[in-house]
Amino acid sequence: MTSKEFARHRKQLLSSMDPGSIAVVPTSPERQRNRDVDHPYRPDSDFFYLTGFPEPEAVAVLIPGRRVGKKLAQYILFCRERDEQMETWHGRRTGLEGARQHYGADDAFPIGDIDDILPRLMENKTRVYYAMGTHEALDNKMIGWLKEVRKKERSGIKAPIEFASLDPLVHEMRLFKSRAEISHMRRAAKVSAQAHCRAMQVCRPGMMEFQIEAELVHEFMKNGCRSAAYPAIVGGGENGCILHYTENESRLNDGDLLLIDAGAEYHNYAADITRTFPVNGVFSPEQRALYQLVLDAQKAAIAKVAPGNHWNQPHDAAVRVLTRGLIKLGLLKGPPAKLIKEGAYRRFYMHRTGHWLGMDVHDVGDYKIDGKWRLFEPGMALTVEPGLYIPEGCKGGAKRGWN
Template sequence: MTGGALRYAERRARLLERMQPGAVAVLATAPEIVRNGDSEYPYRHDSYFYYLSGFAEPESALVLVAASGETPARSVLFCREKNPEREIWDGYRHGPEAARTEFGFDGAHPIDDLDAQMGKLLANAPALYYALGHSAALDAQVSSWLQAVRAQGRSGITAPATLHHLLGILDEMRLLKDEGEIALMARAASIAGGAHARAMRFTRAGRFEYEIEAELLHEFRRHGAQFPAYTPIVASGVNACVLHYNQNNRQCREGELVLVDAGCEFDGYASDITRTWPVDGRFSAPQKALYELVLQAQHAALAAIVPGRPYSDVHEAAVQVLTAGMLDLGLLDKAKYGSADDAIADKAYQQFYMHGTGHWLGMDVHDVGPYRDVTLGTRPSRPLLAGMALTVEPGIYVRPAEGVPEQFWNIGIRIEDDVIVTDGGCRVLSGSAPKTVAEIEALMREHP
């Protein structure tokens, strides 16, 4: 078994230890999805399935059987059979036997045998773990398996008495990244950071947002990233005040900013970086004032990332700095609010900063795992732990409005980095993307 396969086997073993003795777990990968006619979208595996298997082929499922008494635990893969004719058209297939050997499973069968085999595997099992309520089709398939087992009741065979939601257990496992995962995320962040730098050098007045997007995508693929981690946002001028803008079809104009939110996926792990820069290479005084405020808020948020502190402290630290700055710059009325705390209590800052300061990051760009722990009483935000990965992305978005200084109208700024919680604080993975005003302006003076 290779080192990579061993890592996935260890994850399966950890899950099996959390299961009831003798219980069965089943998890299928993502289906192929038709784009139009007989063409599919580029295939991407299910993250949960890949986390436990490392197997990237479609039409696959994983079954785990927990140890019971002297019967050892087992992991069984179901996948496509070898088919030389289809491999001419679609490429290599492992087939069950090769997949079992290469990926370290205890057994492997053709995917077409799944229904018949589940009837055998579930016989007398005390419990079944699966993605409960995840899809109507899966629930129906599980129901058919259970009915098939119950039909053998006269022979003394029993069906699982309880059903457990498998994904909640996996969410907690995936929330803490191991060294291999962190290395992949660092690589994804490095590639994306270089892509942002390339896009900065390329940006000029008159170029279209989609031209900048093309530079990003070129750099992602050139360095081995398999996909963008999400649809890139390239938002110039007024578009930067639309949080999820992704039409990317406007022409950039002199004197504006362009906000670029773009990350890539490398070997199953995502990066997520946002930078904001001037189209003509130099920040105006109002742009610089807002940019420095957002950067200061990010510094405060990063300083709040300490093991044991609540996740919510990251957002609260950013809000405190942003709100004080909004008062100082005249975005919020000092005559109405005596202090930043008063403005925060009234949620006045939400006119210009209406989203959270980050999210979990990992195999999914908005990765799995709860942000709250209701057992913690009045402050249910869960504590940070070494190995957690998150983004830190404060921003400010100034739409034209009465009482808002006109010099700030239509300016949208966000700064986002990818971060790993460490024993002593945090490690920023995305430092290759220029971030300070001086760094950005110096880079943009370089020719493409």
């Protein structure tokens, strides 16, 4: 994705901000795994969406209409300076000049100088856009900076009078994907599909769930997706009925089904695919019937994903198909409309049919507008993943071996 893409995001946001406002957008902090080992670093999604900057210890500041002399300087980036010794140990840094040249910053300052510079940038601003409560350390700094500006009010300098979350503006933008973003998501989806196919090909009774997970991760990485979008769920047998099962430590048994929920991440854009198949490669009649029912529900839901339809129509379509199918299989009894109204299907299908997808696997964006389900529009991306879960001991599940 080119720097022009991120510049376009900033331009759109700046045009939506109030005059006399300032936005402060930090990236994610580094997270300790244990002792002196950190987790692999991944920048905050909102921050990366606006900057494309991949390093930790960085804060982006956006000020509509700001000028330095005759030069428009609306985008300021605080980041780490170049440091030969630190770079020898921990890898290359972009530095201040690189932030300007490669990431489009109008001004770049050392992150260590933010306490001196940012309060001055807040002077005479009426509104501060900042997601208070998401970055504890910066929350405290922000309060301190505001106090500093207020101390200058007797000299005619005005302090901000309002804090507002930037989320509604940025998250509405992120809901609509550009061509470049869709290209990244297609790449993540293609690699993820290849990984699922590979898992199906290698799976055998007696293997461990984590061995299948290893096949998935290897396929991701060898195709340029350096990480998974979320921890893979690889659940054989009854483990597949635990919605967010991630232990992946059990042995796969002959005759069981294997559920895999796994997606790759490509340049911070996620895929999300869930598939279920027989460990031994052959469906039993009962397994095939349930699989076909879920597939029919998915196809019915996908048919409702179209501009002008509302968010809940795919879910409603899936629920209708699943409920009728469960009645046919003898797992539910009664009129379909009554069972749907009562939510009887939730015993076997307890989650929604989909969610927004993008930089985050459960991506940002409102599902309702003024209390009504949102209408689909071009550029939106969502998952369609109905399911059925019939665990051991489930009432009615033992009949005909449904579980």
